[in-house]
Amino acid sequence: MTKAVELGDIIQLRKGKKATEVHEQRVNGASPYIQIDEVRGATPQKYAYDAKGVTVTPADLCIVWDGANAGTVGYGVDGLIGSTVARMRIKAPEEWDTEFVGRLLQSRFRQLNDEAQARGATIPHVDKSKLEAIELPRIARSEQQRIAAILARADGIQRKRREVYELAADFQRSAFLELFGDPAINPHGFDIETVAKHLSKERAGTQSGPFGSALKKHEYVEAGIPVWGVDNVQHNEFIAKAKLFITDEKFEQLERYRVLPGDVLISRAGTVGRMCIAKPTISRSIISTNLVRVVLETETLLPEYFVALFTYLPHRLGALKANNKDNAFTFLNPKTLKALEIPIPPMEQQIKFKRLSERTDGHLLKMSEQLCGLEDLFQSLSQRAFRGEL
Known part of the structure; x- marks a missing residue:
């Protein structure tokens, strides 16, 4: 050993x-x-x-x-x-x-x-x-260098795959600009309206996650109803793999925080303002303390357009300022979001972008799965190296 x-x-x-x-x-x-x-x-x-x-x-x-x-x-x-x-x-x-x-x-x-x-x-x-x-x-330094070289090659493959993934994501951003233009300039003369005007009337338009007093650490269980957190919300990508869970009984108490397909989830911790469209694979789940859920009136504003606007061009949205790191918003709260004025394109253009996004998302999903496989391989190699088995 x-x-x-x-x-x-x-x-x-x-x-x-x-x-x-x-x-x-x-x-x-x-x-x-x-x-x-x-x-x-x-x-x-x-x-x-x-x-x-x-x-x-x-x-x-x-x-x-x-x-x-x-x-x-x-x-x-x-x-x-x-x-x-x-x-x-x-x-x-x-x-x-x-x-x-x-x-x-x-x-x-x-x-x-x-x-x-x-x-x-x-x-x-x-x-x-x-x-x-x-x-x-x-282990001997020469052996360390051999192992480091193996890990470097594995990491290089990951990086190349990630570059291809990012190029595909850039295509979506280019398509967005082609269809809608710079929101700060609004070259197509779209109506400028507040986000509040396009929030759902049937469910709470904006909902912050439960405070600590409503969901305490000891109430989490090993398996059950998923609680989505910051890690599940990436830039325009929902990660449907939960780390935290609650019981059926607790879900009944917290149903106001429920997540349905098509809801917009926004991080308010870590990279503040990062957002995606929720695509849960099960019928019941809730948001955690560090997320905000937004439910749009989809007859006038589609989540695909909304999320792309905030993901690709946050620095062009006046009152909602973004810093230079990961396009993170310098502040975010539901009141600010509701008052924000954004261009509202005709529905036919929003639908066109949605269809394009769905096709691109299919390719991105396959690449994302390949990246996850490579990440698992890299982690396996790393752990074997830790044990001195490479």
């Missing part, structure tokens, strides 16, 4: 800090500023200087310490880390390969993120003791 060593025994952990000087362009003495996006592989967009700052080199590992992305691990970066990032410096680089350690930790993201979320703090942050307790197989 392969001997194991705890991560805390092989790395020195140091938290970053907010830089004293941050610049939009490189200036003399400034280094690339490494924040969340840079840990995830993005090219640095800012440069910083701080004589007492924490620097990283390509031989170090970085981990996002705070926030919704806590537990994200990256490596191969060079610069000054911000306050949401921590540096993991390998004590004996002649014994441990950075990419090997990094890829194995990346496979533990979900575990690290769940532990961060479970700590009960207003802002999630990594559990230091559990991070340092992660075990790695003690």
Whole structure:
């Protein structure tokens, strides 16, 4: 059996800090500023200087310490880390390969993120003791490099598939612009009306998820009625795989939060404002605390148009501002959403876009399933590597 060593025994952990000087362009003495996006592989967009700052080199590992992305691990970066990032410096680089350690930790993201979320703090942050307790197989550095190369190839296949998927998704955005134009300019002269005017009269037009007092943690069960959360709501994509469940009796108490096919679900935690059309495969389910459900009057406004508008062009929707990260809205609440004015195209054009979306969604679903299969394969390879079996 392969001997194991705890991560805390092989790395020195140091938290970053907010830089004293941050610049939009490189200036003399400034280094690339490494924040969340840079840990995830993005090219640095800012440069910083701080004589007492924490620097990283390509031989170090970085981990996002705070926030919704806590537990994200990256490596191969060079610069000054911000306050949401921590540096993991390998004590004996002649014994441990950075990419090997990094890829194995990346496979533990979900575990690290769940532990961060479970700590009960207003802002999630990594559990230091559990991070340092992660075990790695003690194997020769040459063997580590061989395993890292295998994982790199598997990851490369995933990335290529994902690029194809993103190109198909871009087609939908192009089709949307072709049919409806830029909503900020409204070149076709569509009527501009409030969202409130097009909400359902039969069900609650907007409904926030149940507060903690209505649905407590101890009331969740291992199987039963699904409770959809933030992870189920991706950009214009519903993930029909629940992690949380409630009993039939609890569902009867919370039926006002029920989700039906065609409802629009919006995240109000993590990437705030991310939305999709619900496509549950079972008849009964509800939204969680961190979601908002929107029910439209489909005789005048189709969910396909509504979700595409907010997914592809949120930064062009006046009062509902979006930042530059994942098109996330800087704030979102039902009152703001109801008051927002948007172009309302003729129904025949909305139907045309819906049909096009349905055809494209079929191809995207197949590609998504292939990506899930590749992700499962990658996770399997990673876990075997953790056990020293590759």
